[in-house]
Amino acid sequence: MSANLRALQQRMAQAVLDPRAPRPADILGDARAGADERLDVYRHGYRLRLAEALRVEFPGLARLAGEAAFARLLAAYVEAHPSGHYNIRWHGDGLPAFLERAPPWRRRPALAAMARLDWALSTAFDAADEPALARAELAAVPGDAWPALRLELQQALQVLPLAHNLEAIRRAADLGEAPPRLRRRRAERALLAWRQAHAVHYRLLDADEAVALAAAMRGEPFAQLCERLATLHAPASAAPRMVALLQAWLDGGLIRGWRIADG
Amino acid sequence: MPTPVSSPRLPALGFGLGLRVEHYEALLERPAGVDWLEIVSENYLVPGGLPLRWLERFRERYPLVMHGVSLSIGSTDPLDEGYLDRLHALARHVQPAWISDHLCWTGVEGVNLHDLMPLPYTEEALAHVVERVRRVQDRLGRRILLENVSSYVAFAGAQLSEWEFLAAVAERADCLILLDLNNVYVSARNHGFAPLDYLDGIPAARVQQFHLAGHEPGERLLIDTHDAPVADPVWALYVEAVRRYGAVSTMIERDDHIPPLPTLLDELAHARALAASVLREAA
Ligand SMILES: [Fe+2]
Numbered sequence: 206m207s208a209n210l211r212a213l214q215q216r217m218a219q220a221v222l223d224p225r226a227p228r229p230a231d232i233l234g235d236a237r238a239g240a241d242e243r244l245d246v247y248r249h250g251y252r253l254r255l256a257e258a259l260r261v262e263f264p265g266l267a268r269l270a271g272e273a274a275f276a277r278l279l280a281a282y283v284e285a286h287p288s289g290h291y292n293i294r295w296h297g298d299g300l301p302a303f304l305e306r307a308p309p310w311r312r313r314p315a316l317a318a319m320a321r322l323d324w325a326l327s328t329a330f331d332a333a334d335e336p337a338l339a340r341a342e343l344a345a346v347p348g349d350a351w352p353a354l355r356l357e358l359q360q361a362l363q364v365l366p367l368a369h370n371l372e373a374i375r376r377a378a379d380l381g382e383a384p385p386r387l388r389r390r391r392a393e394r395a396l397l398a399w400r401q402a403h404a405v406h407y408r409l410l411d412a413d414e415a416v417a418l419a420a421a422m423r424g425e426p427f428a429q430l431c432e433r434l435a436t437l438h439a440p441a442s443a444a445p446r447m448v449a450l451l452q453a454w455l456d457g458g459l460i461r462g463w464r465i466a467d468g
Numbered sequence: 469m470p471t472p473v474s475s476p477r478l479p480a481l482g483f484g485l486g487l488r489v490e491h492y493e494a495l496l497e498r499p500a501g502v503d504w505l506e507i508v509s510e511n512y513l514v515p516g517g518l519p520l521r522w523l524e525r526f527r528e529r530y531p532l533v534m535h536g537v538s539l540s541i542g543s544t545d546p547l548d549e550g551y552l553d554r555l556h557a558l559a560r561h562v563q564p565a566w567i568s569d570h571l572c573w574t575g576v577e578g579v580n581l582h583d584l585m586p587l588p589y590t591e592e593a594l595a596h597v598v599e600r601v602r603r604v605q606d607r608l609g610r611r612i613l614l615e616n617v618s619s620y621v622a623f624a625g626a627q628l629s630e631w632e633f634l635a636a637v638a639e640r641a642d643c644l645i646l647l648d649l650n651n652v653y654v655s656a657r658n659h660g661f662a663p664l665d666y667l668d669g670i671p672a673a674r675v676q677q678f679h680l681a682g683h684e685p686g687e688r689l690l691i692d693t694h695d696a697p698v699a700d701p702v703w704a705l706y707v708e709a710v711r712r713y714g715a716v717s718t719m720i721e722r723d724d725h726i727p728p729l730p731t732l733l734d735e736l737a738h739a740r741a742l743a744a745s746v747l748r749e750a751a
Contacts, residue, residue, distance in 0.1 A: 207596040211544035213588055213623065214576040221581055231588070231624045237660060238620075238689045246620040246689060247583060254582050287579040291538035291551055292510055334516035403518040 221247050222287050255283045258293040259300065263323040265375035268384045270316060278310060297324055315369045315387055322371050322407070325363045325398040329405045332361035337401070337458035343451075350465050352428035356421045356454075357462040362399040364410070364418065372396055372409060401458035413437045414450055426466070475673035476611060476644060481531050481565055481717040483740050485732055488722070492522055494729040498529055501733055501740070504565070506719055509536040513554045523562070532564050533677070539569035539604065541614065542587045542597050545576055552607055559608060566676060568613035568646045571597070571634055586619035589626040589633040594640070601641035613676050614638070615646035618654040618683075618692030630655065631669035638674045645670060648679035648721070649705045650698070654690045663705050667712055675713040679721045680706060680739060695724035698735055706739065710746040718743065
């Protein structure tokens with residue numbers, strides 16, 4: 206049907222994506238500008254546009270890597286990965302995995318981890334709207350139903366393991382302040398990223414909260430969450446701690462609903 | 469070639485602006501002189517969150533039109549059904565006065581070049597585009613507008629000029645035209661044609677909307693950046709366009725280096741005054 210058109214589009218796309226690909230012979234040059242100069246507008250524009258779109262999505266990574274390295278890393282990613290999504294922002298989806306795999310960046314695992322953190326916040330921003338459970342709704346649950354109660358958490362909620370102080374670097378980027386030095390933690394910490402109403406939030410989790418939240422995300426019943434906390438606390442303090450966590454989750458809008466289910 | 473007896477043009481909306489995040493707050497106040505807003509469809513084709521919340525506010529306050537960049541009407545890849553579904557759903561919600569995209573292709577073989585790539589102006593490409601426009605219009609249940617793009621390359625084997633191609637697409641597919649006068653000017657300079665020949669070749673009855681924008685000055689190739697005030701030659705072209713097509717909905721389109729809103733309001737007021745004087749003169 207449109208065989209000539211298709212072949213021309215394939216040659217043009219190839220020439221834009223790969224600067225070493227031959228210039229399609231059907232591009233006309235004239236006295237105003239030669240064919241190469243004309244093709245270069247598209248080659249240059251493609252790289253510029255993708256890099257600019259990604260730059261906005263990864264402010265933490267920009268701080269961590271530094272301007273020059275960030276530009277090099279984005280350029281390498283754009284060169285290695287053509288975009289497949291109509292929304293240019295969504296090309297950021299593959300950057301964390303690229304940094305994990307590709308030399309030389311894979312030698313600095315904090316870069317990929319920071320890219321994951323940035324991307325989690327970016328996707329939370331326009332994730333689907335979800336209801337947030339009010340305290341009163343949970344208070345209405347009869348006491349004997351609590352052991353089998355399962356919390357339904359926000360779909361957009363993400364927990365990321367952080368070996369470094371990446372949240373502090375991202376925070377500095379958000380506030381426009383000088384970032385702290387990158388520091389490796391003695392023990393990994395979990396970072397929670399979520400959205401409340403229309404605002405995206407992130408914070409570090411204490412070890413016990415990380416355990417309880419992970420269990421809740423797996424759909425374990427309330428009694429089991431309490432048991433998990435009991436292994437980490439003195440017998441008298443496990444229950445009040447669970448109540449405090451539950452309130453913090455409700456206040457943060459992390460819980461969208463609940464159900465009672467056996468097994 | 470079917471020539472409609474009456475003009476397919478929809479009622480004009482007056483003078484509008486492209487909605488940009490930088491002006492969200494200021495535009496909520498409904499400043500005088502902004503009759504309508506054009507949204508970039510892709511910015512609101514998201515699952516939820518703040519963008520859709522803002523959209524609700526503007527939907528209550530202004531007539532809206534939807535302007536997309538991803539239709540890729542000229543591509544030889546299949547139409548993106550998922551994109552069309554989402555676009556249609558957004559249109560059902562927004563109830564825009566009209567929906568537009570560009571006469572171009574944006575990718576092939578699943579790759580998106582995120583650019584408005586020019587087509588070769590051949591009968592083959594024409595037939596291809598016409599058939600796809602018809603399918604999109606059937607799908608959306610309305611005529612769409614196609615916008616002329618700025619271009620930097622031309623291809624060997626052209627059988628039509630750019631304006632003949634645009635006019636033929638509009639007539640044969642029975643769609644409308646969004647004429648970006650900056651793009652006409654930029655392409656005219658880059659390819660060495662006369663912008664007035666372009667305007668003369670466009671069927672007036674199908675011109676639904678104008679874009680006015682700025683570009684980067686250049687010695688050789690003019691680069692369309694949509695990041696500068698409307699240039700004098702583009703204002704001159706606007707006067708010529710109003711002479712030919714009458715009171716067409718007009719919009720200032722700024723995509724980068726977004727100035728404070730009053731700067732754009734001044735440009736929009738200038739457009740309004742120019743159009744009024746041309747129409748007075750003609751009356
Ligand atoms: Fe435009």
